Amino acid sequence: MEEIGNLIQGFATVLEPFNIGVMIIGIVLGVIIGVLPGLGGANGVAILLPLTFSMSPTSAIIMLSCIYWGALFGGAITSVLFNIPGEPWSVATTFDGHPMAQQGKAGEALTAAFTSSFVGALFAVIVITLVAPLVARFALKFGAAEKFGVYFLAFCSFVGLSKEPAFKTVVAMMIGFALAAVGLDHMTGQLRLTFGFTELLPGFDFLIAVIGLFGIGEILLTMEEGLRFKGQSANINLRVVLQTWMELPRYWATSIRSCIIGCWMGITPAGATPASFMSYGIAKRMSPRGKNFGKGEIEGVVAPETAAHAAGTSALLPMLSLGVPGSPTAAVLLGGLLIWGLQPGPLLFVEQKEFVWGLIASMYLGNIVGLIIVLTCVPILAAMLRIPFPVIAPIILVLCAIGAYTVHNNPFDVIMMLVFGVLGYVLKKCDYPLAPLVLALVLGDKAEEAFRQALLGSQGSLTVFWSNGLVGSIMLLGLIALFWPTIQNGLARLRPRRAV
Amino acid sequence: MTTPTIRNAFGAWTALWFAAVLGLVPAQAQWQPNRPVEFIIPAGTGGGADLMARTIQGIVTKHSLMKTPMVVINKAGGAGGEGFLDMKSSRNNPHKIVITLSNLFTTPLATGIPFNWKDLTPVAMLALDEFVLWVNAETPYKSAKDYIEAIKKAPPGQFKMGGTGSRQEDQIITVAIEKSTGVKFTYIPFRGGGEVAVQLVGNHVDSTVNNPNEAVAQWRGGKVRPLCVFDGKPLPYNEVIVDKLSWNSIPTCKSQGLNMEYLMLRGIFMAPGATPDQVNFYVDLFKKVRETPEWQKLMQDGAFNQSFMTGAEYVKWVTTEEQRHRDLMAEAGFLAK
Numbered sequence: 001m002e003e004i005g006n007l008i009q010g011f012a013t014v015l016e017p018f019n020i021g022v023m024i025i026g027i028v029l030g031v032i033i034g035v036l037p038g039l040g041g042a043n044g045v046a047i048l049l050p051l052t053f054s055m056s057p058t059s060a061i062i063m064l065s066c067i068y069w070g071a072l073f074g075g076a077i078t079s080v081l082f083n084i085p086g087e088p089w090s091v092a093t094t095f096d097g098h099p100m101a102q103q104g105k106a107g108e109a110l111t112a113a114f115t116s117s118f119v120g121a122l123f124a125v126i127v128i129t130l131v132a133p134l135v136a137r138f139a140l141k142f143g144a145a146e147k148f149g150v151y152f153l154a155f156c157s158f159v160g161l162s163k164e165p166a167f168k169t170v171v172a173m174m175i176g177f178a179l180a181a182v183g184l185d186h187m188t189g190q191l192r193l194t195f196g197f198t199e200l201l202p203g204f205d206f207l208i209a210v211i212g213l214f215g216i217g218e219i220l221l222t223m224e225e226g227l228r229f230k231g232q233s234a235n236i237n238l239r240v241v242l243q244t245w246m247e248l249p250r251y252w253a254t255s256i257r258s259c260i261i262g263c264w265m266g267i268t269p270a271g272a273t274p275a276s277f278m279s280y281g282i283a284k285r286m287s288p289r290g291k292n293f294g295k296g297e298i299e300g301v302v303a304p305e306t307a308a309h310a311a312g313t314s315a316l317l318p319m320l321s322l323g324v325p326g327s328p329t330a331a332v333l334l335g336g337l338l339i340w341g342l343q344p345g346p347l348l349f350v351e352q353k354e355f356v357w358g359l360i361a362s363m364y365l366g367n368i369v370g371l372i373i374v375l376t377c378v379p380i381l382a383a384m385l386r387i388p389f390p391v392i393a394p395i396i397l398v399l400c401a402i403g404a405y406t407v408h409n410n411p412f413d414v415i416m417m418l419v420f421g422v423l424g425y426v427l428k429k430c431d432y433p434l435a436p437l438v439l440a441l442v443l444g445d446k447a448e449e450a451f452r453q454a455l456l457g458s459q460g461s462l463t464v465f466w467s468n469g470l471v472g473s474i475m476l477l478g479l480i481a482l483f484w485p486t487i488q489n490g491l492a493r494l495r496p497r498r499a500v
Numbered sequence: 501m502t503t504p505t506i507r508n509a510f511g512a513w514t515a516l517w518f519a520a521v522l523g524l525v526p527a528q529a530q531w532q533p534n535r536p537v538e539f540i541i542p543a544g545t546g547g548g549a550d551l552m553a554r555t556i557q558g559i560v561t562k563h564s565l566m567k568t569p570m571v572v573i574n575k576a577g578g579a580g581g582e583g584f585l586d587m588k589s590s591r592n593n594p595h596k597i598v599i600t601l602s603n604l605f606t607t608p609l610a611t612g613i614p615f616n617w618k619d620l621t622p623v624a625m626l627a628l629d630e631f632v633l634w635v636n637a638e639t640p641y642k643s644a645k646d647y648i649e650a651i652k653k654a655p656p657g658q659f660k661m662g663g664t665g666s667r668q669e670d671q672i673i674t675v676a677i678e679k680s681t682g683v684k685f686t687y688i689p690f691r692g693g694g695e696v697a698v699q700l701v702g703n704h705v706d707s708t709v710n711n712p713n714e715a716v717a718q719w720r721g722g723k724v725r726p727l728c729v730f731d732g733k734p735l736p737y738n739e740v741i742v743d744k745l746s747w748n749s750i751p752t753c754k755s756q757g758l759n760m761e762y763l764m765l766r767g768i769f770m771a772p773g774a775t776p777d778q779v780n781f782y783v784d785l786f787k788k789v790r791e792t793p794e795w796q797k798l799m800q801d802g803a804f805n806q807s808f809m810t811g812a813e814y815v816k817w818v819t820t821e822e823q824r825h826r827d828l829m830a831e832a833g834f835l836a837k
Contacts, residue, residue, distance in 0.1 A: 046545065046554075046572065053558045143704030144688070184578045187689055189610045189667030190836070191578065198585050198613060202577020322698050323717045331545040334694070335554050338713075341797065345717025408582070409538075409573050449691075456688045457660055457704070 003129055010357030013058055014365055022055070022063040023362065027370045030070015031377075034086045035077050036403055043406060044071060045332045049339075057340040058355050062362040064336060065316070068329050069121065069366045072272075072312045073374045076113035076305060077381055080106060082396060084215035088206055089272035089308035091438055092280040094214060096293060096300025103296050106382040107240035108247075111375065115248060116255065116302045118371040120309035123259035124266065125363045128317050132349065139267050139318045144453035145464045149474035150265065151447035154274040156482035158281040158439055172432050176440025179204045186445075187452045199412045206442045208404050208413050209420050213434050215400045216421025219393055221428060240382075241375055244298075251299050254283045258303045262310025267318060272311040277439050279307030285484060313363060320344055320356065531777040533595055536569045540587060540598040542580030542607075547664075547692050548629060548711055550574065552766055552798065553599045556786075559794050565785055579607045579665060581615065588619045590771040594778040597623065602669040602764045604818075605825040610667040612836030617822065620769035622814050623782045626790070628763040628805035631673055631730040632750060634715050635707045636700055637723055644727040644756035647707065648681050656684035662696045662705030665689055667834040670696075672825070673709045673730060673762050675832040680759040700724055711764070712747065713802035728753035730762045735803050747803040763805055765821065767814070783810050 013019065033044035045064050052060035075087030080097035093113060100109035127135065142150075159169065182193045183203025194200040258279040265275035283303035284293040293300045312329075319330040323344040337344050342352055349356050384392070404417040427434060458464035466472045480487065539557060543549045550572075557570045575583030580603040587598045598620070608615045633644055641647040651659045663670025666689040674687050688705060690696045693714030699705045700715075701723045708715070709730070718724045720742050728751050729735060735747040753760055768786060770779060789795055790808065799806055809817055829835050 046574075049554065050557055050561045053562050140698065140702040143699065143702060184581070184611070185666075186579075186691065187666055189579065189606075189665060189671075189689075189834070191611050191613075198581070201585070201613065202575075202582045318698075322701070323694050335545065335551050338551055338801075339555050339558055343717050343720070343801070346721030346723065347717070408575060408577070410575075410582075410586075453688050453690070456686055459657060459686065 006353060006357040007129060007361060009354070010359075010361030011365070013354060013358040014062065014361045019059055019062050019362070020365075022059055023066045023366055023369055024373075026063040026066025027070040027073075027366065027373055030067035030072075030370075031074035031077075031374060032070075033067065034071035034074020036086065036399060045329055045336075049332065049336050052336070053339070057337075057342055058358040060336065060340060061333070061355065061359050062366070064333055065359060065362060066366045066370070068312070068333070069363075069370045071329070072121070072309050073114060073117055073370050075308075076117065077110065080109045080113060080301075081381065081384060082215070083218040084396065084400065085210055088210060088442060089276045089304075089312070091210060091214070091273070091435070092276040092304035092308075093301055095280065095304075095435065096295070096297050099294070099296035100298065100301065101385065105296065106385055107378055108244045108298060109301050110378050110381060111241045111244040112248060112298050112301045113305045114371060114374045114378070115245065116258075116305040117309040118367055119255055120259055120262050120306035120311075121313045121363070121367045123306075124263050124310040124313035125360065125367070127263050127314060128363070129360055132317060132321060135267055135314075135317055135321075139322060141470055142268050144450045144457060145467065146471045146474065147268070147270070148447060148450035148454055149465065149471045149478065150268055150270045151274065151443050151450060153474055153478040153481065154265075154270070154278045154443060155439070155447070156478040157278050157285070158436070159482055168432050169436050172427070172434065173436035173440045176437040177444045179209065179437075180441050180444030181448070186449055187456075202408065203445075204416070204441065205407055205413065206438075207407050208417050209441055210438060211400050211404050212417040212420025213424035213427075213438065215396065216418060217424025217428060217434075219396060220421060220425040222389060222393070237379055238376075241378060247298065248302070251302050254287060254299050254303050255306055257282065257286070258306035259310050262307035262312075263314045265307070266311035266314030270311075271315060272308040273442050274439075275311035276304035276308040277435075280304045282481075285481075316359075316363075320348055320359075321346060531594070531775070531781050533566065533568045533781070535595055536571050537566065538596045539570050539572045540583045540596065541572060541574045542576065542583030542598060542603060543574070543601060544576040544692060545574055547694075548713060548802075549599050549601045549766070551713070552626070555794065555798050556599075556789055559789050559792050560785070562794070563788070563792060565788050578611065578613065579603050579668065581607050581611060581613045584608075584615045584620075585613065587769065587771050588615055592773040593771045594774055596771050597782060598769050599626075600765055600767050600769060601629075602672075602825070603665075604765065604767075604769075605822050606668045606672070606829065606834075609826060609829050610834055610836055617769070617818055619772055621772060621774040621779060622818060623768040623770055623779055623810070624786050625765060625767040625807060625809040625814050625817065626786060627766045627799060628807050629711050629766055630735060630803055630805060631669070631709045631762050631764070632712055632715070633677075633707060633727040633730070633753065633758075634697075634700060634710055634719075634724045635727060636703055637725045638703070639706075639725075641725075641727065643751075644753060644758055647727055648683060648757070651683040651685070652681075657686045659683070659685055659707070660705040661685040661687050662690060662699045662708045663687060664691070664693050664696055667829070669762065669764055670709050672828050672832065672834070673760060676760040676762070676828065677758055679831070681757065697724070711802065712804075716741065716801070716803075726750045728756045728758060730758075730760055731805065732761055735805075737800060737803050739800065765818070766804070767818070 045067055052063055075090035076093050078084045078086045079090040079093040080101050083094050083098040085091045085094055097109045182200055185192045261279045262275045280303050284290045287299055289297055289299055315330050319334050334344060401414050404413045407413055454464050465475050539553055541550050541553045553572050557572050560566050560570050575586055590596045604617050635641050661674045671687050674685055678684060693710055696708050697710055697715045697718050700708045701718050715724055730753050737747040740746050
């Protein structure tokens, strides 16, 4: 019960007028940052970090974490409207969010995305409030083998997602792995597949690939199809919000499952991006409406958004209690903590009570304020689809180019973005799915590293992946997910016999 | 009456002209940035270099030490090669500085990318980062000697050393420990110092050579134990951290039979072609930064070695260190073929 008392004190801190002010400013800035592709939460927080040096640590972390919540909300906006993920974790939101927008249901999709984000975050904050120390200990159990297990599970639960032939899925995934392998090999410290081009030294950044494949590819497709957006007839009044809310409780099972996946992935710390993919893949498997996924099913928006936001929020926990950031944004926040003279680690919860509980209270309030702000914007955002394509396409192109440039301040990245755009267009015309490529690109090198770290530790023995209960059950879950269609077939064949 | 005045004035002008040519006149020396200064970090967010650069940015902003803003940019690709190559190609751009870590030497040596520190203009050494040998606090090893004895008894490669990156400072130190004691570790590279520290707390590796600020939180929390510091003499910081122990109570590795000293450069370089007055501006700037309480706190929290060098002395230090890294890496077989 001590936690509750601390939390109430935290609320008292957050409810000071100045702190509420910085909270609203933070959310609005965060939404803008989330909307701009490339300029992700991590960059945004890093750029705005110096602004906070004159504030007290508590006000500063409220502002920065609110920028983070804002970015998490904002990432969904362009995914739904223009098929351009503003953040890596909103890639999975495009799968059903954009088809919904094309059917004139942009308002519904946005409302569902924002509301599920809120639910995910709220669930994660409650987890943080109640079981913070326990959860921190769980995170410590994750060595290289366990991490590989989590990535393996993410890949497995995603395979078979696309309706394209398995061969095409595998090809797309292999292209992703090959792209992820370019650059420095962190395990040996040597360069791979750069062929002497120093431009390839940093490898292919996931963000640039996504901006190109989705953003530019989409614009090229739209140009071919007659220079106009589908879905101009979007409903643009606030009633949409209420109607969607009526519908959302139906997806409670998906919601809860996604919350758990998200929290788990955020703490382990695999991060929000794999959480959103995994949650989408599993929802597709488990949902009775799974066949409609990818065609504009609202549940396909609920699943990734809930998980991404739950993961993004719970990623702050390992940062606070262990000093290990669960996401790039958390890493920048960690730098901020140190600059303000706070030492993250096991003692932070003991020594800096006011700060920690102020932050946790601001997670509750920040998400509520964020939800209200973004929901009131739904009609305005949906109305953006009414702007004629010849007007908005150049704006999107310019924003994409700026976004690609800001990732590393490198003009070469803008060229890479265009190359990826053409690649995305070609792949789409040939009916190759983009999602497996993106998943492999974002997780490929991390999975490879964890795999090799685990094998180094076990001196080359593969049994390390079954060496304890934790990693063993994760790997088993992965295998079940991978062979689920076969298992289902087998079960279906068994059933009639039993009936006989 | 007028002639001497004219002569004086003429003399003064000549003197001024000569002085100007020699760069002695203050008016000439006071170069100032007239647009935002980009501060490149050849490493990822959240690491030691990143933290130092962002603290400097905060100090410069808070104390208004510069008229234009300072913008921090991470260029971590290719073990920092991305950042260094970017600096190299920014010839004659005085609005770009880079903070370095040991990858100034190790990255070009290990990967063979076309870069050498001589491509840049040295500005100043800000500090040197220490390295400490850490084990999990649950283990029975009370000293580096105990630990090395235990490794000697086990089959080679059974003990795991976790570290940041491959063929970089952590692995170089590991190889040096192996050379001086005859033990054999399995070295496991991770992405960042914080991750390495947590792997140690979770017992996934047996020891690390984390920098002080990467492991101090876990030390204070009673999760890890320092065995020795890779410096010539014990650290000067006496503030108690946990159980009456301070940084000062950690013995040197040399006194424990590990014949290795290693310090990592935290220094500043400018792009090629910088003029002396541009360099002087930054030297002055960093002198002012070093005087602030925020900087002092950073130094104390991270138990830094506070050496400060500029000019020829700095160049000489960097030259010696480069040769040393080349030797160490050649011995370990880490040089690019």
